[in-house]
């Protein structure tokens with residue numbers, strides 16, 4: 341029997357992590373000898389970052405397995421539910437928010453529409469309820485249908501067109517914040533500089549900060565981002581972890597793929613949607629503090645686009661002028677007066693308008709710069725008195741301080757889904773070969 345399990349909304353303000361509960365479920369199924377084969381790496385699927393009241397990190401998870409005959413569907417449901425209940429109680433979480441969805445593996449592609457919508461838009465629970473109606477008897481929801489099911493079903497429907505990977509290393513639950521200090525972040529800085537491991541954005545060189553180390557009551561000790569799952573496992577040796585870890589697992593993920601950057605027209609950029617708008621710059625204003633707001637028009641309408649200093653992109657957009665054509669990607673938030681504003685994560689300068697400087701002509705007799713005698717009255721020279729009615733002003737084409745091309749956020753400011761600058765022109769392969777040996781991507 342081949343099945344897919346999607347889970348979301350397990351974490352609480354007191355801790356916990358949805359990836360961690362999936363790790364625990366997987367561990368239980370391995371220990372009980374229920375797994376015939378693993379059909380792919382577990383998935384960590386990031387969803388629309390602009391949705392309010394989202395869970396921390398807005399990531400849902402899924403796993404695809406072939407079970408042995410000894411494991412019936414009822415056994416599986418019992419095991420999944422009992423691990424989740426135990427976990428959620430352990431972190432003083434709320435079981436009413438948790439969603440686990442168990443579906444036949446062959447059906448997981450059915451949920452792709454939910455994935456795309458949950459990645460780029462606001463999804464109402466009624467939409468999900470109607471969506472699953474035709475296959476209702478095949479979708480098992482041990483905790484019922486709730487908001488968490490948007491993420492759980494979306495994770496099942498991820499299309500895996502572009503992928504990156506993350507090695508998540510869990511610390512024992514009994515350990516506290518102090519443990520993280522034992523980890524030497526210099527190893528992370530070195531790791532990203534070594535090409536052999538194909539890791540990225542684990543260390544922010546500009547800010548001198550370890551990006552891979554979560555803060556707060558997170559069970560994740562480290563999350564190492566990379567492009568090759570096998571090489572990620574090899575980083576464990578390199579990192580020389582001095583502390584006791586509960587275990588680790590490599591996830592296949594849509595992080596750093598820019599999957600939420602779908603093309604939109606200006607009138608489609610509604611609050612809480614993500615997307616990219618290509619349009620002409622009408623106006624550029626630099627706000628006190630350095631943030632930049634552009635108004636952008638695309639023929640359907642006009643929308644404000646905000647570029648914040650933290651994105652590292654303001655030094656480019658400050659050079660823009662009216663008439664430039666850009667593609668701005670990000671998510672839409674509501675500002676004062678319920679005005680939708682696109683918050684930019686990625687910027688492409690498509691075409692730069694020509695900028696000219698108009699100068700009065702030089703005097704043909706003495707070479708001095710002439711003065712206009714008034715509208716359509718020609719020019720006169722203040723130095724030698726020469727007058728001319730037929731001279732034209734000189735136009736000088738100005739050089740622009742910016743080039744066309746893609747401008748991406750740096751590792752210090754990049755959000756989970758956005759493509760960081762260091763991955764520009766890097767293919768994001770989804771290794772199709774599923775792991776045949778469990779220990780190749782997971783520790784017990």
Ligand SMILES: [Zn+2]
Pocket residue numbers: 703704705706707708721722723724725726
């Ligand atoms: Zn003159």
